[in-house]
Structures are given as structure tokens and as C-alpha cells.
Amino acid sequence: MSRAPGADDDGWSALHDGVEPSAVVRGWLRMVRALAAGPVLRIPPDVLSVTGVAALAGALAVVAGPGRPWLAVPLIVAAGVLDGLDGAVALRTGRARPLGAVVDAVADRIGDLLLGAVLLALGAPAAWVVAAVTLVLLHEYLRSRAQAAGMPGVGAVTVAERPTRLIVVAMAAGGAAAFPAGLPVLGWNWGATFAITWTGIGVVGLAQLMVGVRRSIPPRFPPAR
Secondary structure (H helix, E strand, O other), rough: OOOOOOOOOOHHHHHHHOOOHHHHHHHHHHHEEEEEEEHHHHHHHHHHHHHHHHHHHHHHHHHHHHOHHHHHHHHHHHHHHHHHHHHHHHOOOOOOOOOHHHHHHHHHHHHHHHHHHHHHHHOOHHHHHHHHHHHHHHHHHHHHHHHHOOOOOOOOOOOOOHHHHHHHHHHEEEEEHHHHOOOOOEEEHHHHHHHHHHHHHHHHHHHHHHHHHHOOOOOOOOOOO
């Protein structure tokens, strides 16, 4: 989660160009706000970012090593919570800073690579994993360059945001734990199923972001009269 206003409903709306958060997002924001209190406030935000990456590395280890995908699910959920807490703690403690935002962004991209590796360990074809991760990198690079060009906020909230990616991989791990044989109807394993799902969501999300960028970036010069 970017370290900008976003620890409450109003802050989230300001960050997302006035978009009102859904009931699910409001619930998530309240949970993060409740957790970002007490002893948690003493933890440096950068440590929370790095710990989130470590949780995803642990998820990869339990899938690729002993082959226990059910253990990956709570680790992926924990990574998502930590991804929200780092920004919330930085804001509440006044420790939000540009370097912290860079650390957070780098941690997010490493986390995305680890999510792709989890799907690969679950049996996803490498080509689909590469396609899914490439779309993520394009999505975030487009947003970053558009913000540098003057786009306010995030330009557009797409279906391919980081929480969706975490959910997709958690569902793949959960499915592999509950039904190791995969989907009997399609004959696909869980890694392949959700790598394809991630790729499809990524295509839609990239298209949504392109539309948002086109609408959000101010013209360099005023139109001629």
C-alpha cells in the first residue's frame, strides 16, 4: 500500500480521485486502522514492508519445499495485512517519507514476483506466470510514469490491484490444499487455473488503467481557442 493518505475512508477517497470505497474496502480500512495501534506503532514501517515480503517468501518455501500449500494461505493473508499496515503506521506516527514509499514500492514488486513463483510451484506453466507478472509490471510502470507526468492519485482503481493478486494466489494455494487433483472438469491444476485467471484480470486491469490515465493527465498546453 502506498504511503499516502489512505488510512481512513476520506484519505482513501482523496488518494483515489474521489472514488468512494466499497463496503469491502471500508471494512478493510477499518481493520487496518484497528491493527495500526498499540505495540504495532513501535515497529518501523520499513520493517513491516520487509516482513510482508518475508511472509510471501515463506509461502513459496512451504509450497515448493514440503508441499504444504495450506500453510501458504495464512502467510499470503498476513502479507496482505502487513502491506496495509506499513502505510497506516507511517501516517499515524508521522514517519511517512519519500524513501519509505520507495521501499514499499520495491517490496510490493518483489512480492508480486514471489506470488508468481508460488503459482509456478503449484504447477502453473511458466509462460502463463510470465504473462501474469509482466502485466503487473506494465500496470505499475504505467501508473508510475503517468503520475510523474502529472496524473493525480492513482488514475483509476482497477480489478488488477495488489489485493486481487494476493487473493488469486491464496485461492490457488487453498484449492491445491483442499483438492490436490485440481479441477476435474477442465483437467487443469490449481496453479495453471489461477495463473490464467490472473492474466485475464491483468489484461482488464491494464485496459482500465489506460482509460483512467487518459482521463486524468492534464494537457501540457491549454487548447487553442
